[in-house]
Amino acid sequence: METLLSILIGFMIIGALYALHARDLLSALIAQGIVGYGLVICFLNLRAPDLAIVQIVVETITLIVMVAVVLNSSREEVRESWNRNKVLNIMSSLLIIGILVYVFAIMIGPLQPFGEHTTRMSEFYTQNGAEATGSANLVTGVLFDFRGYDTLGEATILFTAALGVITILRSKSKKESTS
């Protein structure tokens, strides 16, 4: 399990790095798709089909929208010259990588092995969730009963996103139709 996940995450890292450095924006998008669909396979291997369904659908829709955007604008990436202070850049990134690895090594020390939960709350949810909510699917039971505020917040975020999109993109048409 862990080796398979490591291989998948390695592929995802390679895809993300290629997406950063690709000259053609369309190939960058497709390389970015590696990250999303690799995450789907990770979720399926971790036995989380709920998340996998959401991830695969949202990834596909986002890819369609992004491909439409790229095809209607310039496909070439704008190159910026970055011959400023190369030594300073490399030194600071090495320093940050070192700090991150050190802190991560400290933090994963007291954790339990992979796939074992520790908190008492999750024990209660997995033991009594079905009887307490009456829902056979535990994830939905947690999302809409124990963690209802979370779901309400997510729905509100989506509502606000749609509101923002139609507010930003409508100004021209309104002005033209009134005048």
Add this chain to the structure above:
Amino acid sequence: MNGMSLIVKKVTQLMSGLIFMYGLYIITHGHLTPGGGFAGGAIVAGAFILLILAFGSKVISLRTEKSQTSITESLALLIVIILAGAGLFFGSYVFFNNYLPEGEVGELISAGVIPLYNIFVGMEVSAALLTIFLGLVIYKEEVAS
């Protein structure tokens, strides 16, 4: 917005209904099988996006559709909040209380209010994704023309 070739149109005719029904299944069985409001709503929105992309449409009809999806989205979110707020008046007086009878675990009509939450959150998610997509398409059409 122009449509695509004949092959794409035919395949879309065959597939979009199936995708739509699969989304409805995911929404209504959200408390029994994997999935729920978010996943099913995204699939339903995907069916409509497939139809719009394959067949193309005029800007005017897209605009009426956008206003309809916007209204649907707002009403669905309002109904979710009303359902959650109704928990303040039944049972143990808590927001997001599960006040309907729970029934038997594993039945289609069970789990109290959770199926209702699933259905309305699914409506909200599908309408919101469609609104975002339609807003982008209409903007592109207006800029191009």
